[in-house]
Amino acid sequence: MRRLFALILTICLWFSFVPTAAAEFYSNLSPCSETPAFVEKAKNASTPQAQARFESYSDLLCGPEGYPRLITDGNLSHANEFLIPSVLFLYIAGWIGWAGRSYLIAIRDEKKTEEKEIIIDVPLAIKCSLAGATWPIAALGQLTSGKLTAKDNEIPISPR
Template sequence: MKTLLGILLMIAIWLSCIPEARAMGDTHLVPCQDSAAFITRMENAPEGYYFDQPYQAYADNLLCGDDGLPHLQLRFDRAIDIAIPFGIFFYFAGFVGWSGRSYLIASKRRSKPEETEIFIDIPLAIQSFAKGLLWPLLAFKELSTGQLTAKDSELSVSPR
């Protein structure tokens, strides 16, 4: 409980001390169709579908810097473009990790745990995958009960 309170206090202090960044007011990016360097790059590009189509799309939709190259501007109204793929990746990575972890924990309870690591027990693997789908809830449950982390007395310390 003290750890959770410490983390919440740290986040509250961090959020209150960081000044808000404004990227929209003093940006050096201009629409690509108005950038002289981008237009020069577009005119010097070879003819063909694989050059014309992307350059036309960049000119219509993206912002370019002084170098004439398209840049993506990070703004809070576009944060969903990053949040959704990150959330999907985070959930999938947790699913894979939790499924493997639950399979190894369950296989150690068997009579021959080495065999279940070499020869995959399909019913046990399916059960582990089903548990993996609910990994955020199971992780929170194990974290709150103390099963997820090891106690300090269980950790080995290097003699150095």
């Protein structure tokens, strides 16, 4: 009875109370060069770096307060605003993670593993870091060969 009530309640909430959201991305945005608040902030820029930044932002879209907005609507004309930095971030984060993983795997069979985790073997760490630059290819190779994931019988299960 409780499950039936929960199912009916879920269906009612899903279909009746929440209308479909229809967002208009550009309705309150205008080019930054035409936004009065942005133009005023650009005039008050004191350093050459700030002036260059405002000049590069002038072709983006700004809100009424004069701040540039990132548009992530799937339109490729805005790829340089969000897609490129996010892919670059994921690549660098993966590189760091893969280099750390490679270092831990390399010192796993040594006598003083815990000591090598605290006092880092710099030549080995540099070698692992340089090799980590190709982490997407290495990860794909290990995934297809089965070395990246553990088999089900290797994963301990706690008794309940």
